[in-house]
Amino acid sequence: MKFQNPKGILSVIFVYGIIFSEYYVFVFHYLPYRYNNNNSLSTIFIVIEFTLIYLMIHWAYIQAQIQSPGHPSPHLANNYQEHTLQEIKNRTKKHSEIIQKKRKQKLMKKYELAIDEEDEIFDIIQAIQLDSYCFKCQNVKQPRTHHCKECNKCILRMDHHCPWVNNCIGMNNHRFFCQFIFYALLCMSQCFIFITIELLGDTQLKANSKFLCQICAFTCLLLCLSMGTLLAFHLYHIAKNITTVEFHIEEMKTDNPFQKSKIIDNFKELFGSDYIYWILPLTDNLSNKTKIRNDSFEL
Ligand SMILES: [Zn+2]
Numbered sequence: 001m002k003f004q005n006p007k008g009i010l011s012v013i014f015v016y017g018i019i020f021s022e023y024y025v026f027v028f029h030y031l032p033y034r035y036n037n038n039n040s041l042s043t044i045f046i047v048i049e050f051t052l053i054y055l056m057i058h059w060a061y062i063q064a065q066i067q068s069p070g071h072p073s074p075h076l077a078n079n080y081q082e083h084t085l086q087e088i089k090n091r092t093k094k095h096s097e098i099i100q101k102k103r104k105q106k107l108m109k110k111y112e113l114a115i116d117e118e119d120e121i122f123d124i125i126q127a128i129q130l131d132s133y134c135f136k137c138q139n140v141k142q143p144r145t146h147h148c149k150e151c152n153k154c155i156l157r158m159d160h161h162c163p164w165v166n167n168c169i170g171m172n173n174h175r176f177f178c179q180f181i182f183y184a185l186l187c188m189s190q191c192f193i194f195i196t197i198e199l200l201g202d203t204q205l206k207a208n209s210k211f212l213c214q215i216c217a218f219t220c221l222l223l224c225l226s227m228g229t230l231l232a233f234h235l236y237h238i239a240k241n242i243t244t245v246e247f248h249i250e251e252m253k254t255d256n257p258f259q260k261s262k263i264i265d266n267f268k269e270l271f272g273s274d275y276i277y278w279i280l281p282l283t284d285n286l287s288n289k290t291k292i293r294n295d296s297f298e299l
Pocket residue numbers: 134135136137138146147148152153154
């Protein structure tokens with residue numbers, strides 16, 4: 001398993017601890033009690049179903065951690081003619097200077113701005129559709145590629161760097177990240193509903209089990225609220241074909257050049273055209289996805 005940042009192992013251990021403790025309380029404290037109270041057949045079914053969801057969480061979580069988010073080809077810049085490369089470098093410098101300058105002036109709400117005395121217009125929507133240059137990686141950045149400071153690498157269709165996954169979330173592992181949240185949400189909401197109904201009734205749970213169930217229900221409620229919001233945020237933006245990085249660009253919300261007319265096509269860009277990959281965190285090749293340009297060079 002490849003961890004991008006050794007310090008991030010603590011975050012990952014914390015997440016595993018939370019998931020396991022919820023599973024432990026539900027399966028080893030609540031369900032045996034339920035089994036002994038004339039619900040034996042349905043309880044066996046719940047154990048199997050719950051354990052399958054629990055395994056799906058781990059599968060998706062591990063995939064999100066170990067799968068590369070996607071990086072530009074390391075020798076991409078070599079495929080460009082020298083003068084084209086110089087143009088890309090100059091353009092990138094110019095754009096970053098303009099953005100920095102306007103940020104300082106707190107004028108980022110409006111992106112079409114005149115450059116100094118020249119009557120030249122800088123249009124951010126046009127700029128983000130062009131190749132740019134990463135001076136840290138010394139390589140060309142295709143559109144939607146961003147340099148992650150944590151990973152110190154350029155990430156294709158970068159969404160965000162996730163400390164809880166200890167990996168960048170980009171083109172190739174955004175799907176696993178969403179699946180992880182989805183299955184975790186399914187697991188936690190089930191825990192919360194069953195245990196809360198039990199605790200609100202005339203429960204005969206033993207004191208220690210009852211205490212653990214109360215803590216479990218409370219943490220599951222908090223996790224459901226936070227993960228539900230997070231999943232809704234991601235699904236909404238995938239439907240709009242906008243990344244978390246791009247979400248902070250005001251103009252992208254009204255003039256997104258990457259958005260396809262059909263919502264399903266926006267989802268297919270990340271989840272693939274084969275629906276089995278929407279459900280299972282299987283590793284696939286990029287054949288099912290809309291490929292990121294790797295051949296955008298002159299010969
Ligand atoms: Zn870079």
